[in-house]
Amino acid sequence: MLSLGYWKEKEVEINEKKYSIDLSFDNVIRVFDLMKDEAFEEEERIYLAMKMFLDCDVLEKDEECNFEMLIEGFNYIKEEFLVADKEETGPVDLQGNPMPVAKSKELYSLTHDADYIYASFLQAYGMDLIDVQGELEWDKFNALLNGLPSNTKFKEVIEIRQRPFAKGKGSQEENKNLRELKEVYKLPGHSVEEGG
Known part of the structure; x- marks a missing residue:
């Protein structure tokens, strides 16, 4: 979400190294399309998305980096930069886990529209x-x-x-x-x- 009062560094830390994130709207739309592409397994989608976001292959650059670190980095990017409003989360159970909610009707598609x-x-x-x-x-x-x-x-x-x-x-x-x-x-x- 855009903030007029606070600057947020567009970086993610993976294995104690900071990487700049490409959050240009067209790159984000391509990542969204990739995440819906069932031609790839979920792990492949996350790996490719991270290559797109970081404009590099972290696993090749950092031999100590593992896939769990990439998943953690991906989730950080998603939560910090792509989720519209983190405070509008749905109901949670007693352990704080999200509960299923009725799917709202999709009003638009960045690709189709x-x-x-x-x-x-x-x-x-x-x-x-x-x-x-x-x-x-x-x-x-x-x-x-x-x-x-x-x-x-x-x-x-x-x-x-x-x-x-x-x-x-x-x-x-x-x-x-x-x-x-x-x-x-x-x-x-x-x-x-x-x-x-």
């Missing part, structure tokens, strides 16, 4: 996201994404996905139009449900 995000940044901020790849950091990108005005294409698409179907008499035509819009803008793997 890339065109809408790109156009909206250009419209709202005059910022060409392609030109700032490798420069604009994830926390700044996220703050700008969340602050997009409602008249941008990205926010319009989100509003359509969230808009409930009307109830009562005379709402059939309105619901037909909304269903068509929801069908056009639905995320892959999602369905257009009556009532949400």
